[in-house]
Amino acid sequence: MAGMRKRTIGCLTIALILALAGCGRPIGVMEPLSPTALATPGTTKVDLLVATTRRPDTNAAILFSGERGTGLKTDAVTVSIPPNREIGQVQWPSRIPGDPSRNFVTAAVTPLLSLAENRNWLNDNLPKSKHVLVFVHGFNNRYEEAVYRFAQIVHDSHADVAPIVFTWPSRASVFSYVYDRESTNFSRDALEELLRRVATNPSVGEVTVMAHSMGAWLAMESLRQMAIRDGRVMPKIDNVILASPDLDVDVFASQFAALGKDRPHLTVFVSQNDRALGMSRRLAGSVDRLGQIDPFSEANSAALENLGITVIDLTRLRAGDRLNHGKFAASPEVVQLIGTRLLAGQTITDNDIGLGEAIGAVAMGAAETVGSAASVAVSTPIAVFDRRTRDSYGDQVQRLGQSVGNTVGSVGDSFEATLGDRPVPVGSGGVQSPRAQPKN
Secondary structure, eight states: OHHHHHHHHHHHHHHHHHHHHOSOOOSOOOSOOOHHHHOOTTOEEEEEEEEEEEEEOSSTTTOEEEEEEEEEEEEEEEEEEOSSOOTTOOOOOSSSSOOTTTSOEEEEEEEEOSHHHHHHHHHHHOOTTOEEEEEEOOSSOOHHHHHHHHHHHHHHHTOOSEEEEEEOOOOOOGGGHHHHHHHHHHTHHHHHHHHHHHHTOTTOOEEEEEEETTHHHHHHHHHHHHHHHHSSOOTTEEEEEEESOOOBHHHHHHHHHHTOTTOOEEEEEEOTTOHHHHHHHHHTTSOOBGGGOOTTSHHHHHHHHHHTOEEEEOTTOOOSOTTSOOHHHHOHHHHHHHHHTGGGTSOSSSSOOOHHHHHHHHHHTOOSSHHHHHHHHTTSSOEEEOHHHHHHHTHHHHHHHHHTTSSSOOOOSOOHHHHOSSOOBOTTSOBOOOOOOOOO
């Protein structure tokens, strides 16, 4: 049996490597193009603040390597995005230099060498909403991949935010999973420092943290440290989005409890057919990953409601991602949701409309009434679980969700199956029950 298990894991690893390998792309896109080359009609510029714990590379076209550096370094980076492109995708150049009319290219890179320069960039780039979005990438990412992917998310979501990306040392190799995991531990203090800088800026109104895959562990650890150090997460950090989190559910339970009662609101994107998290689960001793849970299981659904965690289930969504691990960024509907719903208060109008109805409206492109939005929500492949949707529709939503294969469902009162068998604070009081048996 042991030999069979090793062969199975070996085959799964090979399959994952082949899936991740894909088509090669040129390395070294961070060298800014000349102003003449950038003079292409229809292009859009996205200005980012990029913070990193990576070691600087000797090649200016790479900028930062996958090795660990010293301290927190920041740069102002401008990415040029071509016109007439497919939403949800990064149009990489096939060779260097890229063509701005068809490819993402780097327009400018300016090192920010002091705290004053960092503050000035933030103050100059704050929108009227005074909202900052901090993105933390996942496993197997080069510096430029993190920068370009976040530029794509900001552009396609039309998010009214000042965008900041935190990129930690990843060797961008499927064989470096352990190195990457340890690099997130290495970067915890630096991310906490960055979040403090942003949240203590008097000009900033609110901060959202969005983390993908292995970056979810890093984000939760940094917020946990902050809560332990200060007694709570800084008040301006009021929203945390975990996309396909490669995060042990038992570890998440501990992190979540440490955030305290004044914690930010959490939204989690999950997909039960996420192949990358399936492989991670096997490497981690078959412990469930948060990004792959079934939110409709009896124990999980009960917990999500009581803890106030919103779950967006993308299992049935097809977004051109072979591993089903990057749907949050590759799906036009989801990036629109991030920009126009999650970062804008999760409402469509001034009425008390839940995120479930909002998703239905995104799918249809309009929401004339709450009733019509609900009917749309149960027919879209994006399933949503949040308290306001449940309160608005109650048993009706539950019946409708079950009738279409749980497209929209309710959530319950404890985190039994997901958070393990240790006592965990629930709401303002109470203790969870022992862990339930997982569903087959």
